[in-house]
Amino acid sequence: MSYDGVGPRAVMRSVAFLAAGALAVPLLAGCGSDDEGSKPLAGQDIGAAQRTDIGDGGTLRWAVDAMPQTLNTFQADADAGTTRIAQAVLPAMFRIDAAGRPQRDADYLDSARVVETEPKQVVVYRLNQQAVWSDGREIGAADFAAQWRALSGKDSAYWTARNAGYDRIEKVERGANDLEVRVTFARPYADWRSLFSPLYPKDVTGSANSFNDGARKKLKVSAGPFAVQKIDTKDKDVVLARNPRWWGHPAKLSGIVLHEVPRDKRAAALADGTVDVADVDPADADRVARAAGSQGSSPVTGSGGRTAAKALRSWALLHGSDEEAADRERGALAKGRGTLGAYLRQQDGLRRIKVRKSLEPAYTQLALNGAGGPLADERVRHAVAHALNRQEIADLVLKPLGLPAVPVGSHLALSGQDAYADSSDALGGQDAAQAQALLTDAGWVHGAVKDQKKGDKAAGAERDKGGDGPDAAAGDGTYIVGVDDDVEHNGDGKGRAASDEHGRQAGRESTEDRAGQHAGDGSGAQQLAQDGRQYAREHLTQGGAPGAYAPKGTAAPAGAVAGPLAKDGKPLTLRFVLPSGPGSDTLRKVADRITAMLKKVGITTEITKVSEDSYFRDHIASGQFDLALYSWPSSAYPATDARPVYAKPVPAADGSLNVQQNYTRVGTDQVDQLFDQAIATLDEDEERSLIRKADSRIWAAAGSIPLYQRPQLVAARADLANVGAFGFQTPVYEDMGFLRKGAKPATK
Template sequence: MSHEGAGRRSVMRSVAFLTTGVLAVPALAACSSEEKEAPPTARQDLGSASRAKLADGATARWAVDALPKTLNAYQSDADEATSRVAGAVLPSMFRLDAQGRPARDADFLESAKVVETDPQVVLYKLDQRAVWSDGREIGAADFVAQWHALSGKNSAYWTARNAGYNRIAKIERGDNDLQVRVTFKKKYADWRSLFSPLYPKQVMGSPDAFNEDARKALKITAGPFAPEQRKKGAKASEDRLTLVRNPRWWGERAKLDKLVLRAVPAARRLDALRKGEIDIAALEPGDARRISGAAEGQAAGGAPAAGPGAARGPAQALRSWAVVHGSDEQAADKEKEVRAKAERARQAFAEEQQGLGRYEIRKSLEPAFTQLALNGASGPLTDDRVRRAVARAIDRGRIARSVLGPLGLPAKPVGSHLALAGQLGYADGSGALGAQDTDEAQALLADAGWVPGGPLRKGGKKDEETDARADTGTEKGTKDTKKSEAEAPGSDGGDEGKKTARPSGEAGAPDDGKAAQDKPHSQPGGAPGAYAPKGTAAPGGSTAGLLAKDGKALTLRFVLPSGPGSRSLREVGADISKMLGRIGIRTQLVKVADEDYFKDHIAAGEYDMALYSWPATAFPATDARPIYAKPVPAADGSLNVEQNYTRVGTDYIDQLFDKATTELDSGDVAGLMRKADARIWAAAGSLPLYQRPQLVAVRKDLANVGAYGFESPRYEDIGFLKSAGHGGPAAHRGTPGAGEPGKDQDRAKEDESAGSGKEKAADKEKATGGEKDSGRESGKPSAEPSAEEKGGTGPDKKSGKPSAEESPKASDKESGAADGRESDKE
């Protein structure tokens, strides 16, 4: 996932990460003397190189989840691809640095500062070279048009947000055309979040241009790149969007001729890398390991000890030889077929390793975290004691280690809802809730009236059988679970269920008595029968070890996405279910289609527990408020939850956010946000678990791109390293396996020739079944996705959709540039 600085926040509000699971930038004044910068927990990994070492020209192909539905970052369906385009082609007054702080973009802004405080006035001084692609200077007219469009006063503009713009009283020209004075009606701490990105007045000046025209094309831009303009009558590509070097750009000249965003399905991304169809792609951990294995094998001078036949030892080989040369002709023929099939699989695997060996994995942590959401609007979780009990039963550290540890990334649980480790003002506020403590969790449940082995009403046996086993995802699950899985396209419940099922210990019941041993049997409230003579029957209708109240079992409906990019979420969900089962809480694991996960379940409140990711933000006072604001009744009687999908909030939390937005000192803002975070922890509506991993496959000779962490990309610095023999991209970037300049050919000609060798290899591989699916391992969101968390789809807050950690996408082949790199084949 990429992050486009302050401009990114407009998209982040649009969608919370949906599966695997980026808040925005601290809009604060200078750091106060008491505030210390937290060291980053994971450094960015970009394959950094100086511009002098990069070749001029060539095309880089960047996989995205999907082409942008709109190019207007202020619309509700803007997504990560929208942000990526905006970051490359539009001005932003501020962008993010490596610590997630807003930093002035010197290509557009000479300075920006508060010059008056009552009322607050911010004076922007623009770079005198800054012009739009039509030659017009960037100036006050563009600021005014964007303010009018996003202020919320004109309902004809279909905007996703107006935060900050609705506080502006007026915008006027300063002493000259390069100065813009913005006067606020009320003090606004997060003023640095505004005008990033900045659109030209031609886009913001009318509702039609804003609502429709800017969705499909941006004719006037100002950045190192510009969208390639289609010829009149030409159809838009369905799988690629091409950005070309902007000849009017006044900053450092972009090293690439073209940057192509390509949509590649998650299931096809590894194959696209193997075939050399893309150069940059975010991956899930399982696929990333295959890239790393291929690179290690090449470094060792051969294929890694993996793949088909890797586990075959001398004894098996000797037995096979004996069968082939034995007297049983039928057995010999059968063994020959087996060996031939194995050989084809080995050859296909070797070809894959050769193709994947051109890439390396660049890794860091995404500025996004995966959380467990607890719905406080209905069911047992309306009781804050039950929510706190659930939170105290979960070992967040163990979950973080299981997801991030195998990737070699810092594996500490997230300690704040409002900042991530490494960001200014980060502080661990989880002490307001308390650490994992089984005894305390059981005490909270007992205080709320939920006791082990309580009598159930008629039908209790059915409840027990249904709920205690539902977490397996198999045919033993509830009717609701099976129905959801059957209706959910792409659900993999059967296979995965068999994998996660525990024969003798479902999530809702102790494992072979192991969990029961953890229970305080010597105390009241322990296992039923602890004080009765041996052999005494349990009370009629009771359920030993499981909690009940008023004749009803304590069951929580745990909704998870079912798509292939959500595997790690489901693994985390299974771990959480097991942890809750040890204190007697049953869970129904219900898997639903990714496309229905947010709309029909999270936003609609049709869940008790769910996993999704939120992006981090540099402006928590503004960006995080709607996520944790107390829901209020709407005029029509419904509940207005904004983006608070847990439906848990308090008046005091709202007051802390409101006060923080009016403070101009960063220390005061940080202090208020720490107080708010402590209250959010205590309310136990959401439980941050871990920061999502960021794993990006990149060509080894492609520099200054990869796992950015918090920092906004500098698109003009992305480029291919000069080869030892010539000034263009390294020779091996031609056809797979090419190692000399003579083999650095134009791939477009290969693609046009019938019977291409690569196509034959792919067909052969498909026919033999040589390619193996790589299972998604733990890691996110995404999806935190995510994540992606998919992060998959990128974490955005504009529309408020949580991220479900999906992998990025790309497809097709581009053709060659004069220096040996492919050019775009439209």
């Protein structure tokens, strides 16, 4: 679980769930498009070193959030630990590179390509002739066929979490020889590279019993640089050892131990050598950077390193004028770190640790529950979006860490990936005047609340629970919109000519049609942005309730601040649900800032903090929220992986609503159709265009607002090479290790 957001467990394909970092290996053959597109906002920071500079042997102890409940990545309770193990011990036909794109893994595949498209799509995999399972058997068609049958969805005896892609296969058979596997599809499948990664041996997938139970706690047969040696539930360890039958570059490490360590105990574990590498929160990253005087200037802490002798200054901070620094030091001492002497000894132990940082292949979003209440009205969701300053939120989270603070512009990809395009202008940016007009048009006006005492209590709860965000009284005064037949007046006094006919036309068009009309036709994102803004100005603010607009020419009063709004005597109050406990500090800061932004346009929030264990199960998945913050991973295969996240909810046979993973309950037929078209085309340019068009329509529906790409902070021993903040790219497990004596320390 990442510190700045709670993310759903892996129900999407496990390779796409990148909470622990995406995967890739060296010497990969590319398969991406010729469109270079954008670039990743931050590169990986792993202490890269040549294999010749790394010693042979040693055990790497790696902190994980929890012991995996299963070793089968295709089961519902698979998590990031499950995926990490699979990446080290099992074959993957395609891995992910530094730009978040799938690449052929040369250790397993000599080639893989579509050889026929008519009458049916046929893919031929040509396997590396050295690729064998740890029991000596060749990897072959029998393994591919068994995995297809297990995941096709045709046999309910297999307890699978997903079958996307496998349900489109008609047959899997041996090709021209033992090294060829021929896969024939009943329906075209654009994301065929997503299949058979990871690949399990037929011993696991060949029967329902072995699939359901046999691979939960052990993997007898593997085919990676490491193999699962044992799972120690008492010490909370998963022990991986070198695979003696591995045919690639020999693993430098003798073993890897995944050790369960709670987030709030990781600094202590790093200091005493219990673990060598761990994802950490900003506060612990700050401690590590200050303790390690050899690191010099650090973007995490500002200029100046810290030696052990100077560590006494941290104690002095408790009595200084910097309240934030004092709180940080006081909290460190309060977490069981004991006396000053113990604390300083721990700081001394952290001198050998280095903070490595990048951006995770995942983003944090504000989710708006459109199933009922005020947010069922698209105008209110748009108003919430227009109240937000996404740049300010990205700055809040990323700037103190020295990471690029760029708001995420897509629901379906991140900067650097082929499908990425900033489509946020299909909805529009911060515009307090527009937000106010939309709310008024939806019937939310300044007026009396039926139970004023109750309303005051709700407002008080918001003040008490909303945190210490910016003062809501600091308004910008742009809250009244004046409109006549020819000119639309904004709070800043500027006007735009508005065609009567164009306004009537906008009223006839749906949000999805306006946002997606021009995608992929050559006019691109610029036209999408123009359409999105024009639609919001015209369709969502024309023909509204009486009193929706101030008289012609009315200017916004300088310094005015919108008060709470009401409708039919009920206040506009949104329940903002957040996780509590260690690791959620940044989320709460973001929520406080969002609360202050919403208050400026008259939207009141009630922040409810719940335990992390129940956050998704009892609140997000069940729809018990109005606003929430959680994260989604990016995927190299958005047509497959993102569809259940944005699919239109449909009634189930029992009368309930089947939302799949669309926890906002906001979806449209048009978005579903675009995903269906994207998954069925074998033209990569067309698929990319369809994905971008779908994203623009998702923005226009305003069910979720992407905020920022999540920071990735990893504390690791300074002499540990090829381990750290991986960004998009897959770790190369066989190249991990400790630097030889005298070798130059790893640098970014």
